[in-house]
Amino acid sequence: MSLLEILEFPDPRLRKKALPVNKVDAAIKQTIDNMFETMYSASGIGLAATQVNIQKRLLIIDIADEEEDPNPLVFINPEITVIDPEPYRHEEGCLSVPGYYEFVERPTKVLVKALNREGDPIEMEAEGLLAVCIQHEIDHLNGKLFVDYLSVLKRQRIKSKLEKEHKQKASA
Numbered sequence: 001m002s003l004l005e006i007l008e009f010p011d012p013r014l015r016k017k018a019l020p021v022n023k024v025d026a027a028i029k030q031t032i033d034n035m036f037e038t039m040y041s042a043s044g045i046g047l048a049a050t051q052v053n054i055q056k057r058l059l060i061i062d063i064a065d066e067e068e069d070p071n072p073l074v075f076i077n078p079e080i081t082v083i084d085p086e087p088y089r090h091e092e093g094c095l096s097v098p099g100y101y102e103f104v105e106r107p108t109k110v111l112v113k114a115l116n117r118e119g120d121p122i123e124m125e126a127e128g129l130l131a132v133c134i135q136h137e138i139d140h141l142n143g144k145l146f147v148d149y150l151s152v153l154k155r156q157r158i159k160s161k162l163e164k165e166h167k168q169k170a171s172a
């Protein structure tokens, strides 16, 4: 397994739209394993392939508490339908927007259809944090970030601060 580089906002590659996975083969499984290692190492609870510069419709989630056993979830070619559109407000963060947490509203309950790590079809109803995560990660596959839900002013402020950090890192 190996750690993958996580792209950070405002990297334009985060705006690419991911393409469907045609076949769940050994290469995809290797990508999934690398993504889990990368996500756990960064203490994240979700990661979309787009964030590691892979333009495939693939995302992983693990929202288990640190004390609990890991509960790795894999969604390949995920599609969601809203079951309950009532807005659910949650403070979101993102490994591609490190250090920033902001409230975002999303539908409370969704139905997600996807393929699992074995390539078998799965169907799952999700609400609360899991619903937030799935919607946040599917946004990534469509080139969208949680900062897009914020005011222009807030987004600009986060962008300038991160750009400044990236410059400092590059010259260090």
Ligand code: NI
Residues within 6 Å of the ligand: 093, 094, 095, 096, 136, 137, 140
């Ligand atoms: Ni994210």
